[in-house]
Amino acid sequence: MLDMTPKDIQERTALRINPAKTCQPIGAMYASLGIHNCLPHSHGSQGCCSYHRSHLTRHFKEPVVASTSSFTEGAAVFGGAPNLRQSLKTIFQVYKPDIIAVHTTCLSETIGDDIPSIVRKAEEDGLIPDGKFVIHANTPSYVGSNVTGFSNMVKAMVDYLATRELKPDSEINIIPGYVDPADMREIKRMLGELNVTGTVFPDTSDVLDTPMTGSYEMFPKGGVTIDRLMKTGSGKATIALGAFASEAGAQALETKCGVPFRVLDLPIGINATDQFVKSVLQITGEQRPSPSMIDDRGRVLDMMTDMQHYLYGKRVAIFGDPDQVISMTDFLVSAGMRPVYVITGTPGKRFEERIKRILGDDAPNCVVRASADLFYLHQLIRNESVDLMVGNTYGKYISRAEDIPLVRFGFPILDRVGHGFFPTFGYQGAMCLLTNIVNTLLDRVDRDSAEERFELVM
């Protein structure tokens, strides 16, 4: 399928081919689903909303609910205010959420709809019932990426809802980043192990990984409550996991309510998880991780030592959303692998700086690029191949064309199952990742072995 990709690399600034990102509203919709009893609302045409819902549904293998302002030609010319007013009225009457989280699309952004004014007028006109909330984030998809949209919606949660109460709260806030429900659940599990209470927001665990009960719940039991979101303003501190997805929300919380924050890499792998655990302990004054956590850490170390000969020196291409790619690069370097191409579609100089700091002098020829695309990655690989690719489903075309194994990681994963249930975070997540990576490499060894070298034991 990609046989015609040329080896000759031309500098491109105005053209993306096979983007290594997706559009802003998808991230905003995903973040909104992490609020309990929230209906995400797409202010634009139906096509955008259908695409965003289906993309999330295909990744999580769960029905994703969202409403739309359903723009037609009239709204495109005269603006979408009447559509949004009607939507708010109908949604609260029919579906009865506690909160509606509105995000925009390219069309409504280009028209220039002033969402706060429209919502204010709707409130004055009694379209928003008492005790119900409407928040919004601007998510024009011609800038940024799905990660930017997630970040904007998290910031909107703070801007609209966080309040500083007289009595400070003893809980810490954790903004988990644009990660799967299993990782949000793992953060809460680790906090429990550390004997710490905290508010994870947004929190899509028990929203997009709900157990089968035999009855459909439009608003599942999970998600951070509005009450807890309000109390984030009185929290002890905020830990923002992943600068690209989470820093803006933490910064807004400090500006609005004076809650100090620190930004950490996503806790993927031993280094980043150690940093996370240390930070939680420092902020809360707890003394030590639990014995079971120390055991988990030891098990990861043991696995890394046992598997060293499978991993050492393997050339790897890593691509996807920036926070995930940063932490994965750090993890793979610590496991002895050699990243040679590290790519994200999301813009931001910080990405390149951070990756170069992680690599240090170990990989001077590694190509590191933000705002890049998968066409570029394929060209790089055609010039000099790799042993392994680590990234989302869109890499499968390159994987097939160049016969390189692909470990699926990040968002979206549209052609495999289970990723929403197994963490990549923490020491247990590191064990899942290592298992996946090493088994993928071993599968390749088996496949490529000549008859006389095909071994039972590896």
Ligand code: SF4
């Ligand atoms: S028009 Fe914009 S918001 Fe809608 S699907 Fe396309 S990129 Fe996304």
